Amino acid sequence: MSQVDIQNLSFSYGDTLILDKLTLSIEAGECLVLLGPSGSGKSTLLRLLAGLEAANSGHIAHKGQPVTGASRDRSVVFQDYSLFPWLNLLENVRLAVNKAHPSLNRRQQKDKARALLDEVGLTDALHQYPFEVSGGMQQRAAIARALALEASLLLLDEPFGALDPVNRIRLQDLLNQVRQQQGKVFSTVFVTHDLDEALWLGDRIAVMGASPGHLISVHSVPKKKERTDRDHYRHLVEVQALRLQIDEALASDVLRRLKVEEVSSNVST
Amino acid sequence: MSQRSLSLPAARPKEKHHAAGIASRLFLGRESLIVWLVILAGWYLLTFQNDASRNPLLPSPWVVGSALLQSLPELLSSAFASSKILIPGYLLAVALAIPFGLLVGTRIPLQRAFIPFARVAAPVPPTVYIPYAIALLPTFHLSAVFIVFIGAFWPIFHNTALGASSTPQCWKDSAKMMQLGRIEYLLSIVLPASLPQIFSGLGVGLVFAFILLTIAELFGATEGLGRFVQIHADYANYPQMLAGILFTGAIAASCMSGLEALRRRALFWYR
Numbered sequence: 232m233s234q235v236d237i238q239n240l241s242f243s244y245g246d247t248l249i250l251d252k253l254t255l256s257i258e259a260g261e262c263l264v265l266l267g268p269s270g271s272g273k274s275t276l277l278r279l280l281a282g283l284e285a286a287n288s289g290h291i292a293h294k295g296q297p298v299t300g301a302s303r304d305r306s307v308v309f310q311d312y313s314l315f316p317w318l319n320l321l322e323n324v325r326l327a328v329n330k331a332h333p334s335l336n337r338r339q340q341k342d343k344a345r346a347l348l349d350e351v352g353l354t355d356a357l358h359q360y361p362f363e364v365s366g367g368m369q370q371r372a373a374i375a376r377a378l379a380l381e382a383s384l385l386l387l388d389e390p391f392g393a394l395d396p397v398n399r400i401r402l403q404d405l406l407n408q409v410r411q412q413q414g415k416v417f418s419t420v421f422v423t424h425d426l427d428e429a430l431w432l433g434d435r436i437a438v439m440g441a442s443p444g445h446l447i448s449v450h451s452v453p454k455k456k457e458r459t460d461r462d463h464y465r466h467l468v469e470v471q472a473l474r475l476q477i478d479e480a481l482a483s484d485v486l487r488r489l490k491v492e493e494v495s496s497n498v499s500t
Numbered sequence: 501m502s503q504r505s506l507s508l509p510a511a512r513p514k515e516k517h518h519a520a521g522i523a524s525r526l527f528l529g530r531e532s533l534i535v536w537l538v539i540l541a542g543w544y545l546l547t548f549q550n551d552a553s554r555n556p557l558l559p560s561p562w563v564v565g566s567a568l569l570q571s572l573p574e575l576l577s578s579a580f581a582s583s584k585i586l587i588p589g590y591l592l593a594v595a596l597a598i599p600f601g602l603l604v605g606t607r608i609p610l611q612r613a614f615i616p617f618a619r620v621a622a623p624v625p626p627t628v629y630i631p632y633a634i635a636l637l638p639t640f641h642l643s644a645v646f647i648v649f650i651g652a653f654w655p656i657f658h659n660t661a662l663g664a665s666s667t668p669q670c671w672k673d674s675a676k677m678m679q680l681g682r683i684e685y686l687l688s689i690v691l692p693a694s695l696p697q698i699f700s701g702l703g704v705g706l707v708f709a710f711i712l713l714t715i716a717e718l719f720g721a722t723e724g725l726g727r728f729v730q731i732h733a734d735y736a737n738y739p740q741m742l743a744g745i746l747f748t749g750a751i752a753a754s755c756m757s758g759l760e761a762l763r764r765r766a767l768f769w770y771r
Contacts, residue, residue: 281673281677283673283677301679303679306677307673307674309673309674313670313671313673315674315688315689317692326688330678330680360768360769362769362771380677380678
C-alpha cells in the first residue's frame with residue numbers, strides 16, 4: 232500500500248478551480264517532487280496533503296487514514312520563513328520536540344533540539360534569533376523544526392525559492408544528506424518550479440500543468456548512487472533524456488492553454 | 501558535515517533600552533531641548549513685563565517654578581492619591597481586555613457576537629458615564645476606577661483583537677502543524693504575535709486613563725492631581741494651578757516612557 236493515496240482530488244477557491252481531479256500516490260520513503268509553473272496548484276496540493284485546507288471533492292489518505300486536518304505525522308517547511316521570531320532557533324525547534332516528546336523534561340527536549348540543529352549545521356547559532364541570521368540559516372532551522380516532529384511525511388513548499396544560488400545548492404545537498412542519514416523513515420513531497428532542483432532531489436517527478444491545476448505526467452528519476460556529484464549526474468544521458476521529456480510535457484501544456492485562451496477569446500468576440 | 505564549517509554572520513548587537521535613556525531622549529534630546537527652550541523663552545517674553553497683580557492668569561516661569569517647588573510635597577501626595585485610582589483601573593482594563601481580545605480575535609463566532617456590541621459601546625465617550633457611575637457606585641473612588649477602566653479597556657481590547665485576528669498565516673500554519681493546544685496556541689503564538697498591536701492599545705489606553713482620571717477628580721474628589729488643579733483654579737491661585745498641570749504632564753510622560761521602554765524590551769524581535 233502507498234504511504235499517501237490521492238484520488239480524484241479537486242479544489243476551488245470560490246468559483247476558481249485550482250486543482251482538477253488529481254490522482255497520485257506517494258510511496259513510503261520516496262521523495263516526490265511536484266514540478267510545474269505558477270498557478271498549477273502545487274502549493275495548494277501540498278496544503279491539502281498537510282491538512283491545512285479541505286478538498287471540495289475526491290480524497291487523500293495518509294497511511295490508509297483519510298486526511299481531515301493537520302497532524303504531527305505530516306510536517307511542513309514553508310517558503311516564507313515561518314520560524315517564530317520571538318524565540319531563538321533552539322527554542323523554535325524545542326517547541327516541536329515538546330510536541331513529539333511531551334514526556335521528556337525541558338533539558339532533554341533542548342538536547343534533542345540541539346542535536347537536530349547540529350545535524351543541519353547550526354551548532355553555532357543555537358541562541359540566535361531568526362532576525363539575526365540569514366535566510367538560508369532560517370530555512371535550515373525550519374527543516375530541523377520539521378524533522379523534530381518525527382513525521383512520516385515531510386512536505387516542503389518551495390523552501391529554497393527565496394535563497395541565493397549558493398545557499399540553494401547547499402540546502403539541496405543538506406536535504407539529501409538528512410534523508411540519507413535518517414534512512415527511509417519518512418517520505419518527502421517537495422514543491423518547486425526548478426527542473427534542476429527536481430532532478431537532483433526527486434525519486435519521482437510529478438509534472439503539473441496550470442489553468443486549472445492538473446497532473447500532466449509522472450516520471451521516475453534515474454537512481455543516484457551517491458547524491459554528491461551534481462555536475463556528473465546532470466550530464467548523464469538518461470537524465471538529459473528525462474529533462475527533454477519533462478520540458479516537452481511542460482511546453483505542450485503551455486501550447487494547450489494558449490489554444491484554449493485563443494478559442495475562448497474568439498467565442499467572446 | 502560541510503555545513504558546519506559555514507561561518508555565521510555576526511549577530512546584531514541587541515539594543516539595550518533603559519527607561520532613563522528613553523526618558524532622556526524624549527525630554528532632553530537635542531531636538532526636544534530646542535523646543536523646550538523656545539517654549540520657555542516665549543513664555544518668559546510674554547510675562548517678563550507682566551504685573552502679576554494686573555494679570556494673575558499668566559505668571560512667569562520663575563513664579564510657576566517656585567510654586568512647583570513649594571507645592572512639591574502636596575503634588576507628590578496628590579500623585580499618590582491619583583495612582584490609587586489609575587493603577588487599579590488601568591490594570592483591571594489590561595487584565596480583562598488582553599485575554600478577551602485574544603479570544604475574540606481568534607474565534608469568528610465570538611467576533612460575530614461581540615463586535616456589533618463593541619461598535620456601539622466603544623465610541624461612547626467614557627466621561628458621559630461619570631454622573632451615572634457616581635450615582636451607581638457606593639464611593640467616589642470606585643466610580644473613578646470604573647471610569648478609568650472603561651476608558652482604557654476599549655482601545656486595549658480593540659488593538660488586541662485586531663492583532664490576534666491578523667496573526668500571519670505562516671505562524672498559524674506552523675502552530676497547526678505542531679498541533680499546539682488551544683491555551684498554548686493563544687499564549688505561545690497569538691499573544692507574542694499580537695504584541696505590536698497590544699502595545700499600541702496600551703499606549704492609547706494609558707493616555708485615555710490619564711485624561712479620565714483628571715476629569716473624574718474634577719467632579720468630586722477630595723485628593724489627587726485633578727483635585728489639586730481644580731482647587732487652585734477655584735481660588736485663582738494660578739501659579740499653583742499651572743504647577744499642577746505641568747506636574748501632571750510630567751507624570752503622564754514618565755508613565756508613557758516606562759511603557760515605551762517595556763514595549764522595546766518585549767518587541768526586540770519586531771522589525
